[in-house]
Amino acid sequence: MGKIEDLVTINGEGYQLTTLDKAIGLARANSVWPLPFATSCCGIEFMATMGSMYDMSRFGMERMSFTPRQADLLIVAGTISKKLGPVLKQVYEQMAEPKWVLSVGACASSGGIFDTYSVLQGIDRIIPVDVYVPGCPPRPEQIIDGVMNIHKLVKKESLRRRYSEEYKHLLKEYKIEVTNENND
Amino acid sequence: MQEKLKYKNQENLSKETIDGEIATINFGPTHPATHGIFQNILQIDGEKIISSEQTVGYIHRAFEKLAERRPYNQITPITDRLNYCSSPINNIGWEMTVEKLIGAEIPKRVQYMRVIIMELARIADHLICNSVVGVDAGALTSFFYPFSEREKIYELYEEVCGARLTTNIGRIGGFERDFNETFHTKLKSFLKTFPKAFEEFNSMLERNRIFMDRTKGAGPISAERALNYSITGPNLRATGVDYDVRVSEPYSSYEDFDFIIPVGVNGDTYDRFMVRQEEIRQSLRIINQAYNNLPEGSYKADLPEFLLPPKEEVYNQMEALIYHFKIVMGETELPVGEVYHAVEGGNGELGYYLISDGGRSPYRLQFRRPCFIYYQAYPEMIKGMTISDAVLTLSSLNVIAGELDA
Amino acid sequence: MTNEDIYKRISDHFSSYIIASDETFGILNIEINPNKNTEILQWLKEDSILQFSFLTNIAGIHYPDSTEREIAVVYQLHSWRNNSRLRLKAYLSIDNPTIDSIVHLYNGANWMERETFDFFGVNFKNHPDLRRILNEDSMDYFPMRKEHPLEDATREDKDDRFFGRF
Numbered sequence: 001m002g003k004i005e006d007l008v009t010i011n012g013e014g015y016q017l018t019t020l021d022k023a024i025g026l027a028r029a030n031s032v033w034p035l036p037f038a039t040s041c042c043g044i045e046f047m048a049t050m051g052s053m054y055d056m057s058r059f060g061m062e063r064m065s066f067t068p069r070q071a072d073l074l075i076v077a078g079t080i081s082k083k084l085g086p087v088l089k090q091v092y093e094q095m096a097e098p099k100w101v102l103s104v105g106a107c108a109s110s111g112g113i114f115d116t117y118s119v120l121q122g123i124d125r126i127i128p129v130d131v132y133v134p135g136c137p138p139r140p141e142q143i144i145d146g147v148m149n150i151h152k153l154v155k156k157e158s159l160r161r162r163y164s165e166e167y168k169h170l171l172k173e174y175k176i177e178v179t180n181e182n183n184d
Numbered sequence: 185m186q187e188k189l190k191y192k193n194q195e196n197l198s199k200e201t202i203d204g205e206i207a208t209i210n211f212g213p214t215h216p217a218t219h220g221i222f223q224n225i226l227q228i229d230g231e232k233i234i235s236s237e238q239t240v241g242y243i244h245r246a247f248e249k250l251a252e253r254r255p256y257n258q259i260t261p262i263t264d265r266l267n268y269c270s271s272p273i274n275n276i277g278w279e280m281t282v283e284k285l286i287g288a289e290i291p292k293r294v295q296y297m298r299v300i301i302m303e304l305a306r307i308a309d310h311l312i313c314n315s316v317v318g319v320d321a322g323a324l325t326s327f328f329y330p331f332s333e334r335e336k337i338y339e340l341y342e343e344v345c346g347a348r349l350t351t352n353i354g355r356i357g358g359f360e361r362d363f364n365e366t367f368h369t370k371l372k373s374f375l376k377t378f379p380k381a382f383e384e385f386n387s388m389l390e391r392n393r394i395f396m397d398r399t400k401g402a403g404p405i406s407a408e409r410a411l412n413y414s415i416t417g418p419n420l421r422a423t424g425v426d427y428d429v430r431v432s433e434p435y436s437s438y439e440d441f442d443f444i445i446p447v448g449v450n451g452d453t454y455d456r457f458m459v460r461q462e463e464i465r466q467s468l469r470i471i472n473q474a475y476n477n478l479p480e481g482s483y484k485a486d487l488p489e490f491l492l493p494p495k496e497e498v499y500n501q502m503e504a505l506i507y508h509f510k511i512v513m514g515e516t517e518l519p520v521g522e523v524y525h526a527v528e529g530g531n532g533e534l535g536y537y538l539i540s541d542g543g544r545s546p547y548r549l550q551f552r553r554p555c556f557i558y559y560q561a562y563p564e565m566i567k568g569m570t571i572s573d574a575v576l577t578l579s580s581l582n583v584i585a586g587e588l589d590a
Numbered sequence: 591m592t593n594e595d596i597y598k599r600i601s602d603h604f605s606s607y608i609i610a611s612d613e614t615f616g617i618l619n620i621e622i623n624p625n626k627n628t629e630i631l632q633w634l635k636e637d638s639i640l641q642f643s644f645l646t647n648i649a650g651i652h653y654p655d656s657t658e659r660e661i662a663v664v665y666q667l668h669s670w671r672n673n674s675r676l677r678l679k680a681y682l683s684i685d686n687p688t689i690d691s692i693v694h695l696y697n698g699a700n701w702m703e704r705e706t707f708d709f710f711g712v713n714f715k716n717h718p719d720l721r722r723i724l725n726e727d728s729m730d731y732f733p734m735r736k737e738h739p740l741e742d743a744t745r746e747d748k749d750d751r752f753f754g755r756f
Contacts, residue, residue, distance in 0.1 A: 037214060038220070039220065039221050039242070039243050039585060040220075040243050040265065040268065040585055040586045041264075041265055041268040041349060041350055041586060043220070044268055044269060044312070044349055045348070045349055047312075047331070048331065048334075048335065048338075048348075051327070051328060051331035051332065051334075051335070052328045052329075052331055052332045053331065053332055053335045064216070066214075066215070066216035078243070078585075079243050079245055081241070081242060081243055081244050081245065081589075082726060083241055083242055083244065083725070083726045084213070084221060084242040084243065087213050087214065087221075087242070091214060113250075113261065113262075114245045114246070114250070115740070115741050116245060116246035116249060116250055116740055116741065116742070117246060117249075117733055117738075117739075117740065117741065117742045118244045118245060118246050118724075118725060118733075119245055119246070121742075121745055136350060137349050137350060139348060240701075240723060240724065241722075241723055241724035241725060241726075244724040244725060246733065246740070248709070248734065249733060249734055249740050250740060252740075253740050284615060285615075409697075411643070411644060412696060412697045412698065413696075413697050413698040414644065414645050414646070414647075414696065414698030414699075415698075427670060432670070432673055433673070521614060521615070522614045522615075522619070523614065523615045524615070524617060524666065524675070524677070526646075533646070535646060535647060535666075537647065537649055537664075537666070539651065547651075548649070548651045548652075550647070550649040552646060552647040552666075556701060556705075557647070557698055557701065557702070559701075560697070560698065560700055560701045561697070561698075589724055590724070
């Protein structure tokens with residue numbers, strides 16, 4: 001056994017924590033607080049998904065968190081223009097770890113039919129995306145499927161992912177500053 | 185940004201304020217109460233709004249430039265994304281613009297079918313606006329209630345075109361298929377159940393003391409100012425001006441139907457809400473009339489250059505194959521001309537100003553987008569109001585980001 | 591009131607300012623002297639017979655091939671009293687596309703003119719706040735002019751060959 005300071009800086013998870021990981025993942029996955037960044041048409045389909053017919057609250061997601069500080073999942077629904085790009089990036093940076101991004105619709109994923117001078121060709125050019133939902137706009141069933149995929153990711157995600165070299169490298173690629181380093 | 189926030193007449197204003205202090209707050213671009221991406225920089229004194237400045241263009245997608253590169257048939261999907269709460273009106277308005285240019289004769293059945301679809305779209309549009317007004321006044325129930333009814337309108341669209349929201353409904357010259365049996369069944373049951381559900385939603389808010397106190401007098405505009413701002417649609421009618429494109433320049437056989445144009449008095453949020461509610465009832469009346477008198481005949485006009493021929497003809501007849509190829513490759517040429525066509529969209533006069541130089545795509549296509557025009561009156565409407573009134577006014581104006589920024 | 595009557599009444603007052611006129615799909619088109627647009631629009635708004643007091647929209651058009659008349663500014667007016675529409679056109683040179691603003695007549699013209707400036711670079715004289723509206727302030731060209739491509743020239747992720755463009 002080394003000194004206690006050495007233990008804190010070990011990057012892998014300990015033997016006992018692996019099972020705890022699963023329990024926490026399950027809890028996290030069933031209480032995701034989404035931040036709807038709904039800009040255009042997909043936003044209306046997202047509203048339909050929230051509505052009484054499709055009912056997102058079945059998955060513990062009816063609590064819309066409009067402040068990025070308390071949100072877990074950023075749902076980008078709709079066209080993001082170049083003018084809006086910095087705003088979206090700032091919203092993403094303000095979110096606390098752990099955070100996931102769901103890109104709803106063709107416009108957010110790739111620019112869609114708007115291959116024009118003013119539209120950002122996919123939000124993955126400015127922020128990392130976890131799940132893409134295709135469609136123009138996607139049906140509520142598709143959005144729910146995307147959310148289910150997010151839940152799968154959340155369930156198996158390691159508690160220490162944010163300290164991994166891989167993750168740091170990803171954020172560095174997007175020129176997003178890594179905050180709260182080793183500050184658990 | 186901070187430079188822009190500076191208020192021009194800081195000295196003059198500080199004398200009028202209560203404690204001599206003006207705060208600048210940023211309302212948007214992502215704010216839970218804006219229902220879309222709108223930025224308003226508000227100058228507030230306490231809770232009173234002294235002035236505001238809007239920034240628009242956050243979802244500018246260059247529709248007009250895009251339309252210059254597209255064949256005529258492929259412009260219909262672009263119009264979907266203008267006012268996406270009532271996309272069938274935009275689609276059919278664009279189709280009618282092209283039909284006007286080529287001088288097509290449209291069968292009566294198609295016109296009635298279009299009226300049914302357009303009025304369904306108007307109901308969907310007004311429902312979403314009014315339910316959101318309810319949400320902003322603090323009643324979330326008024327959002328969940330109409331939304332389950334609204335899904336039924338989506339199902340009706342699905343039977344006609346296969347899509348829910350961005351419908352791309354109809355073609356230049358008619359429809360791609362006739363109303364099918366499921367549509368008839370679903371429409372009949374919709375017409376039977378919707379009025380009851382709608383009146384239930386209405387009774388939740390119409391004479392609700394809290395709702396009336398919140399909305400009466402919030403964000404008013406006079407008829408004179410509204411006309412100066414070129415406001416059209418329900419927001420103009422709420423001020424008492426009975427201008428409606430369906431009546432002043434009837435298109436698609438609107439002259440055959442009996443309906444009234446509801447008008448308000450004060451032009452405030454409550455009047456806008458009430459005008460929209462009454463328009464939903466009138467739309468139902470129109471649908472009933474059109475559906476009960478639906479003429480027999482073809483569901484499309486005789487326009488082989490614009491409407492795809494049946495597949496068996498494409499495989500067996502030379503002529504049909506050529507037309508099929510021309511339509512799919514976007515090689516249909518239009519006559520030279522300059523045409524303006526307006527329809528009564530969900531938010532007002534939706535105009536298409538099309539200039540054709542005889543090519544395969546428009547030389548210039550301008551959309552008269554009612555949202556873009558009336559949203560500039562917003563600072564005047566919320567001046568002297570509180571922030572909560574500003575939120576209500578914004579949602580009752582029904583500013584749709586896609587239409588605003590094109 | 592027919593279009594002939596409207597044309598006659600306008601030409602009685604402004605015969606020297608009218609350059610050309612025609613009629614397309616029931617709407618009268620009148621080409622006016624670009625220096626006199628405010629005068630004509632004000633008279634049309636205040637005239638008790640015509641009452642063209644509603645501004646439907648303002649559109650810009652770019653004709654790169656017609657020299658000295660490259661940019662057109664189109665005003666569409668609507669007279670609700672007579673239920674007739676009217677289109678006024680003013681052609682400007684691309685070197686100096688300047689025309690008087692009509693914001694003092696119609697408040698609604700404010701954003702329409704800003705949009706036309708944003709897309710075509712038309713300078714509206716005496717406009718209270720003429721700056722870009724839909725595009726970013728840092729944009730250095732006027733995107734709706736015909737010589738500019740639709741797509742963003744700097745994008746790298748899309749291969750034009752796969753989108754039917756060469």
